[in-house]
Amino acid sequence: MKPAKKASSWISPSLWQKIRFAMVGVINTLTAYVAFIALYQITHRHILASVLAYFIGMMVSYVLNRSFVFKQPKRSGQFVPFCVVNLTSLACSTGILYLLVDHLGMYVYLAQVFAIGASMVINYLGYRTIFTRGVYQ
Template sequence: MVNIPKAANKKLSDVMTPELKQKIRFALVGVVNTVTAYIAFIVINQLTQQYILASVLSYFIGMMVSYVLNRSFVFKQPKRAGQFLPFCVVNLTSLACSTGILYLLVDHLGVYVYLAQIFAVSASMVINYLGYRTIFTREVCQ
């Protein structure tokens, strides 16, 4: 019979810490949110033929989906007064940072735009996760 070391004999449930599970749920919500916002962008742009308007409106639609799913599915918190405004601040901060990173990388460092966007989105994901975790898991929101 083969002797398997205890470390290799761990079950997936032993490896999946609550924080790792939360991060996986956050990533899944990110995919749902991105697809929802992109579909909204297409629909609004087709209806209005104004891509800037479509971009802004679809961003806010995505933000609303993100708020509901992050609060209820990722961080599993009930709706409390004082959560939505900080959520908006986190999103606007994230948007400003990712836009600034994109501009800096493309216009000042000459990074290929699609590669730069990956870095910008990655930075916004970190900002969003940390901000959302603070908003949805603290005991009292003011």
């Protein structure tokens, strides 16, 4: 009987990278969402809570994406572009949250889920460029 092939032998490096990104995304999203709930309960201000929670998630994201997803050592010149990607993502997600809650009357916790989804797409594309310069590890 042949031994089973390891999953890494039949899944491309690009797909493994996306799987790792998704795993980190779950950790990061849960961290930021729990922070959002806690901060919103304290402040009762959804925009402020969203922005502060985003920055908490951003710090977790930087460490895990650099070291686990893209497997890159810490190098100078990575953090500033990482922040630019995140500020772009934050602007988009905050705009979506504002539009959904303040103009469309959506429940704040559900609206935050949509805002997070939009930021995930922006972040993956930006992080991939920053940490790998377009080359999959």
